[in-house]
Amino acid sequence: MVDNTDCLLEVQGLKKYFKVGKKKMLRAVDDVSFYIRKGETLGVVGESGCGKTTCGRTCLGIYDKTGGQVTYRGEDVHGMDKERRRRFTEQAQIIFQDPYASLDPKMKIQEIVAEGIRAHKMAEDEADIKKRVEGLLSTVGLDPAYGSRYVHEFSGGQRQRIGIARALAVEPEFIVCDEPISALDVSIQAQIVNLLKRLQKEKELTYMFIAHDLSMVKHISDRVMVMYLGKVMEITTADQLYDHPAHPYTQALLSAIPIPDPRVEAGKVRIRMEGEIPSPVDPPEGCRFQNRCPYAEKKCREETPVLEKIGEGHFAACHRCG
Ligand SMILES: Nc1ncnc2c1ncn2[C@@H]1O[C@H](COP(=O)(O)OP(=O)(O)OP(=O)(O)O)[C@@H](O)[C@H]1O
Ligand SMILES: [Mg+2]
DSSP: OOOOSOEEEEEEEEEEEEEETTTEEEEEEEEEEEEEETTOEEEEEOSTTSSHHHHHHHHTTSSOOSEEEEEETTEEGGGOOHHHHHHHHHHEEEEOSOTTTSSOTTSBHHHHHHHHHHHTTOOSSHHHHHHHHHHHHHHTTOOGGGGGSBGGGSOHHHHHHHHHHHHHTTOOSEEEEESTTTTSOHHHHHHHHHHHHHHHHHHTOEEEEEESSHHHHHHHOSEEEEEETTEEEEEEEHHHHHHSOOSHHHHHHHHTSOOSOHHHHHHSOOOOOOSOOOOTTSOOSSSTTTTTOTTOOHHHHHSOOOOEEEETTEEEOOTTTO
């Protein structure tokens, strides 16, 4: 699938299963392949529980894998020795889904942001740490004097800025942004997206940007990967995905976003999904989306479609798309 050398992260047939009960397996990520080029943003979307967080965390080696491979700059993420692993945690960071739960309420902001600087011995002395933390706080648009305060004194948007400052502290090149805006008001969401975009330009960052609705993802992503029940349904450029979505699941997700322009709104294909997402412990036979897809036919219930090229840089896993 990958024909370029500017690839930072490459994922091949990745599987992450969780054991549930005595015998059953929950297939959170089930045979997923994609790549992220240096400097780009890959958006990852899909409904709650489809495996986005698990995929991001497994790519960073936070979780062991069940199968497949993740390589970062050509190196196996799950096969790194201790020293290489330490350097990798400098290069690759994560901004967590929930800014309320991911920041320690007992620590001052300056200590939260300084943690990585200390762990990776990136500063010369205490004065240097203080200077770096102040610089990071102002980079993310917070008053450097806020360092002596505690998390509960900040709003959701400010907390997410603290989370971003913490991730930036070790000067990473790749950041998994796990729904960094979902817990925020719409007006604040745009501010955080703009901040991430500015930082990406200034620091040449590469992002994996996880979200469960498609509207904000369009503004930040170069390409978008759509996941459903642990599988990739479609990957293509952000523009192509919004203008010519191929997979019925992508079309259904897009149908859920209101379009401000009434002409576009009138011409849009609307797809309604029936029913609930099935359990990843016991997913449907054939295509995972078949029981909710308005176009499903016999083949969809029997054969699992593979992710196939359907156009330039456009891949979909659907029997109707080939
Ligand atoms: N540590 C775990 N142990 C067992 N099951 C897990 C674990 N983490 C996630 N899962 C399950 O794996 C599936 C995928 O979860 P994941 O958190 O990756 O989804 P998600 O796409 O990030 O959802 P959301 O949009 O709600 O954050 C879910 O069914 C979830 O219950
Ligand atoms: Mg998640």
